[in-house]
Amino acid sequence: MSADSLALVARKADRPRRRLRDGLGFGTLMLALALPLVPVAVWSISATWFFPDVVPTRFSTRSWEYVLSPDAKVIPAFLTSLTIALAVSVIAGLIGLSAGRALGLHSFRGKRIVYFLVLAPEIVPPLTVAMGNQVAFIKLGLADTILGVILVQLVPTIPYVTLVMSAVYSNYDLNYEDQARVLGASPLRAFFHVTLPAVFPGLVVAALFAFLIAWSEYIMTLLIGGGVVKTLPLLLFSFATSDLSIASALCLLCILPAIVILVLSSRYLSGGRANIGGFGRL
Amino acid sequence: MDALSSLGGNRPRLSPRARTWLLLSPALAVIVVLFLGGVFFGIIQSLNYLPLIGQYDLNLDAYAQMLADPAFGPSLILSVWIAFAATFLSAVLAIAASLFLRQTSVGRRLGTYLFQLNLAIPHIVGAVAMLLLLSQSGLISRLTHAVGLTPDTSSFPAIVNDRWGVAIIAEYVWKEVPFIGVVVLAALAGGTRDYEDLARTLGAGWRQRFRHVILPFIAPGVLSTSIIVFAFSFAAYEVPFLLGQPYPATLSVLAYLSYTNVDLNARSEAQAINVVIALIVIVLTVVYLRLSNRYVRTER
Amino acid sequence: MSVQVNLAELSKVYPKTETPSVDRVSLSIEAGSLFALLGPSGCGKTTTLKMIAGLLDPTAGEITFDGRSVVRIPPERRNAAMVFQKPLLFPHMTIGENVAFGLRMKHVERGVIRERVGKMLDLVRLPGVENRRPGELSGGQEQRVSLARALVTSPAVLLLDEPLSQLDANLRIEMRDLIRQIQAELGVTTIFVTHDQEEAVMLADRIALMLDGRLMQVDTPASFYERPSSIAVARFFGARNFIPGRVSGSRFQSSVAEFEVAHPAPPDGTILTIRQEAIALGPGPNAFTATVRRSMYLGTMLRVWVDTGGVEVEFTAAPGDQFPEGSEVTLRFPPEHVWVVPAAEPDA
Numbered sequence: 064m065s066a067d068s069l070a071l072v073a074r075k076a077d078r079p080r081r082r083l084r085d086g087l088g089f090g091t092l093m094l095a096l097a098l099p100l101v102p103v104a105v106w107s108i109s110a111t112w113f114f115p116d117v118v119p120t121r122f123s124t125r126s127w128e129y130v131l132s133p134d135a136k137v138i139p140a141f142l143t144s145l146t147i148a149l150a151v152s153v154i155a156g157l158i159g160l161s162a163g164r165a166l167g168l169h170s171f172r173g174k175r176i177v178y179f180l181v182l183a184p185e186i187v188p189p190l191t192v193a194m195g196n197q198v199a200f201i202k203l204g205l206a207d208t209i210l211g212v213i214l215v216q217l218v219p220t221i222p223y224v225t226l227v228m229s230a231v232y233s234n235y236d237l238n239y240e241d242q243a244r245v246l247g248a249s250p251l252r253a254f255f256h257v258t259l260p261a262v263f264p265g266l267v268v269a270a271l272f273a274f275l276i277a278w279s280e281y282i283m284t285l286l287i288g289g290g291v292v293k294t295l296p297l298l299l300f301s302f303a304t305s306d307l308s309i310a311s312a313l314c315l316l317c318i319l320p321a322i323v324i325l326v327l328s329s330r331y332l333s334g335g336r337a338n339i340g341g342f343g344r345l
Numbered sequence: 346m347d348a349l350s351s352l353g354g355n356r357p358r359l360s361p362r363a364r365t366w367l368l369l370s371p372a373l374a375v376i377v378v379l380f381l382g383g384v385f386f387g388i389i390q391s392l393n394y395l396p397l398i399g400q401y402d403l404n405l406d407a408y409a410q411m412l413a414d415p416a417f418g419p420s421l422i423l424s425v426w427i428a429f430a431a432t433f434l435s436a437v438l439a440i441a442a443s444l445f446l447r448q449t450s451v452g453r454r455l456g457t458y459l460f461q462l463n464l465a466i467p468h469i470v471g472a473v474a475m476l477l478l479l480s481q482s483g484l485i486s487r488l489t490h491a492v493g494l495t496p497d498t499s500s501f502p503a504i505v506n507d508r509w510g511v512a513i514i515a516e517y518v519w520k521e522v523p524f525i526g527v528v529v530l531a532a533l534a535g536g537t538r539d540y541e542d543l544a545r546t547l548g549a550g551w552r553q554r555f556r557h558v559i560l561p562f563i564a565p566g567v568l569s570t571s572i573i574v575f576a577f578s579f580a581a582y583e584v585p586f587l588l589g590q591p592y593p594a595t596l597s598v599l600a601y602l603s604y605t606n607v608d609l610n611a612r613s614e615a616q617a618i619n620v621v622i623a624l625i626v627i628v629l630t631v632v633y634l635r636l637s638n639r640y641v642r643t644e645r
Numbered sequence: 646m647s648v649q650v651n652l653a654e655l656s657k658v659y660p661k662t663e664t665p666s667v668d669r670v671s672l673s674i675e676a677g678s679l680f681a682l683l684g685p686s687g688c689g690k691t692t693t694l695k696m697i698a699g700l701l702d703p704t705a706g707e708i709t710f711d712g713r714s715v716v717r718i719p720p721e722r723r724n725a726a727m728v729f730q731k732p733l734l735f736p737h738m739t740i741g742e743n744v745a746f747g748l749r750m751k752h753v754e755r756g757v758i759r760e761r762v763g764k765m766l767d768l769v770r771l772p773g774v775e776n777r778r779p780g781e782l783s784g785g786q787e788q789r790v791s792l793a794r795a796l797v798t799s800p801a802v803l804l805l806d807e808p809l810s811q812l813d814a815n816l817r818i819e820m821r822d823l824i825r826q827i828q829a830e831l832g833v834t835t836i837f838v839t840h841d842q843e844e845a846v847m848l849a850d851r852i853a854l855m856l857d858g859r860l861m862q863v864d865t866p867a868s869f870y871e872r873p874s875s876i877a878v879a880r881f882f883g884a885r886n887f888i889p890g891r892v893s894g895s896r897f898q899s900s901v902a903e904f905e906v907a908h909p910a911p912p913d914g915t916i917l918t919i920r921q922e923a924i925a926l927g928p929g930p931n932a933f934t935a936t937v938r939r940s941m942y943l944g945t946m947l948r949v950w951v952d953t954g955g956v957e958v959e960f961t962a963a964p965g966d967q968f969p970e971g972s973e974v975t976l977r978f979p980p981e982h983v984w985v986v987p988a989a990e991p992d993a
Binding site for chain 1: 452466
């Protein structure tokens with residue numbers, strides 16, 4: 064009997080203690096995730112906030128007024144970022160959809176090589192690629208242009224969409240398309256009416272995260288865009304070393320579309336394997 | 346004609362192989378031209394082939410230059426240190442957080458949601474946030490001052506722009522724990538519960554269950570995300586530039602500074618550093634793939 | 646080594662639900678016996694099994710092994726090994742390593758492990774597969790490995806959660822034989838859960854039938870066919886003839902006939918039941934006439950439905966017999982096969 068007493072686990076008595084531990088754990092986790100953003104938010108509305116004040120001595124909306132004013136460079140930079148990110152996500156989405164189908168459903172000679180080719184841009188740093196391409200882009204007149212920036216940002220995004228779609232397709236039962244064909248649908252219609260809706264959630268997730276990758280990209284835009292193509296990250300970077308209040312406001316502005324996108328796509332994100340292989344770079 | 350001809354028309358069908366390559370061609374075009382092209386140009390520029398300034402050599406001078414550069418060694422060590430520390434810490438914390446969150450369905454959902462929210466935040470924003478949080482006049486310092494721990498800014502440890510890249514590592518950890526965490530949560534959601542129950546009825550305690558049931562299940566996800574985290578934190582530019590010292594800088598910052606040097610000759614050294622960065626990352630990826638093939642058998 | 650298992654007023658209520666999943670179940674399972682928890686899905690049998698294993702905490706009640714309470718002991722220390730519906734072989738280990746798992750957890754010496762694993766694999770008729778991997782075996786073989794893995798730890802109780810439900814019909818028969826044989830040989834107290842009453846009857850020494858979380862009847866297999874305690878039990882075991890009426894002395898009055906009842910009828914009994922196979926043809930005690938409605942040929946037998954006194958009765962006949970629709974036929978209910986049960990289930 065004594066051995067059992069030693070082995071006793073007082074489970075029912077543990078319940079309130081366990082709930083406290085759970086609560087503390089949650090609290091810590093949420094604090095850790097949210098804390099770094101707190102000074103950013105506060106800085107964006109502070110006028111004077113020197114050490115050792117925990118709270119600003121004077122608040123002001125100066126930074127936000129600057130950010131939103133039509134004269135400043137912020138709104139154009141925002142729009143430039145938006146344009147580039149949208150273009151990249153659409154193009155990478157389409158190209159990745161097509162390549163993902165081949166990789167996910169077909170078996171062919173050279174598949175391993177193709178797989179490595181698709182994987183490589185996810186591993187090799189964007190710095191290397193951009194630096195290597197810069198001279199060529201200059202020669203081709205693509206440097207300092209939005210088109211050039213879009214093109215170079217396809218390098219990290221296309222492989223990502225391809226890999227995600229490849230996983231989605233390999234879970235897809237091709238019999239559905241065959242079924243549509245014997246009911247009279249042409250290959251194209253079978254794809255549009257049957258396959259596309261089935262792989263659409265994965266495509267949405269992949270494209271949205273391609274958007275985020277392009278939206279956050281800095282070094283590629285700097286090297287290829289030459290400082291002429293001004294995106295939000297570039298602007299943020301320059302203010303980060305001069306005016307922290309404006310930089311903070313820009314940070315929040317930078318986060319905004321991303322949060323919106325995530326909220327919208329959370330429906331597609333839940334369930335199944337998390338196909339988020341490229342986010343280390345976000 | 347028979348009924349079959351009404352299906353799909355009478356156009357000549359593409360062979361399956363042709364169809365495959367057709368589907369792959371846009372992606373391959375971009376990858377071959379822009380990616381391989383960029384890498385190729387980087388390599389030959391590192392070999393001193395710079396037509397822009399009329400140099401048509403092919404030699405290893407730039408590499409020699411790079412190795413002789415007193416900044417190279419410390420930069421390499423710093424980059425490796427930051428990458429390993431960030432990756433290790435992120436993986437461990439992500440596993441711990443995920444194991445904690447998965448116990449309740451509320452935790453799972455909330456945790457996944459918060460993790461995903463964090464994923465949407467660009468690293469640049471994270472860098473600014475860490476700057477405002479961790480610098481000697483940052484929010485944490487002010488809080489410790491308010492409770493009387495640090496009488497002034499210099500008594501708060503210098504972890505931004507410091508030798509060890511603490512703030513840099515902190516930013517990476519803050520961003521990558523959710524990244525690895527989402528994958529771990531997904532792997533755990535896939536039903537380790539039954540295996541754990543089974544192991545319990547066979548006498549396995551908590552540590553044994555973790556080692557024999559949970560770890561093998563999450564290992565593939567952790568390994569694949571860790572390699573991505575390592576590759577990123579080794580070669581990133583924005584975060585070390587904002588949060589690090591100019592000397593020693595990480596390899597990527599060193600490369601960029603060399604590249605934008607007024608002296609165009611420094612370009613080839615910059616490309617040499619680039620090549621080194623890419624090589625290190627590729628070698629480690631190959632090592633990971635070998636390791637995972639040997640160790641991981643559960644993947645479909 | 647094997648223990649007697651006792652459940653006393655065991656209950657499990659999930660928060661936010663009104664009805665208990667397991668409602669005051671009390672059972673006594675003899676050491677070394679093969680016991681079945683039978684019932685339709687959702688009746689609480691798996692929940693009960695998991696409470697015995699320690700994977701779920703009871704809301705109320707007691708579980709004892711040989712008289713010692715185990716409710717506060719975590720599963721890894723209860724020595725109650727469990728086999729699940731799916732084999733759940735650890736994918737990253739070989740078959741041998743899988744079977745050895747429980748022994749490794751107890752830090753048994755490696756040579757001893759090897760020997761015991763080999764013997765156990767022989768016992769489940771899978772000799773020599775130690776070095777194979779889970780993906781290489783068939784479902785039935787994997788389930789046998791799972792069984793070996795549980796047994797090699799010499800558990801005090803062996804728990805089986807619908808172990809055969811994922812196997813096809815032929816494999817199921819093989820596995821049933823194997824389980825019965827091994828259980829007899831090792832003499833370990835075995836409790837298994839199933840929804841298939843044929844399986845329970847074939848394997849178990851005693852059966853506990855559960856419906857909606859409540860224990861309906863605990864008895865030998867034969868008793869469920871011959872002496873169901875309520876309509877629900879009878880129905881679960883495939884009885885389909887239920888004739889309403891009332892008890893009057895030693896007879897049962899109904900619109901069909903006044904029946905002589907051989908077994909003592911409960912005073913609140915208002916339903917007469919008799920199995921389809923027990924109904925005989927021709928005159929005799931408890932005979933009555935009926936009109937044939939339809940018949941169905943089933944290869945090995947003929948199923949016939951008749952109308953009488955406003956009630957439908959079903960009986961089985963030899964496959965060659967003819968029962969044309971609309972014809973009159975005389976049936977009788979042999980008094981020893983007739984049972985009177987209450988209309989509602991008995992309250993606990």
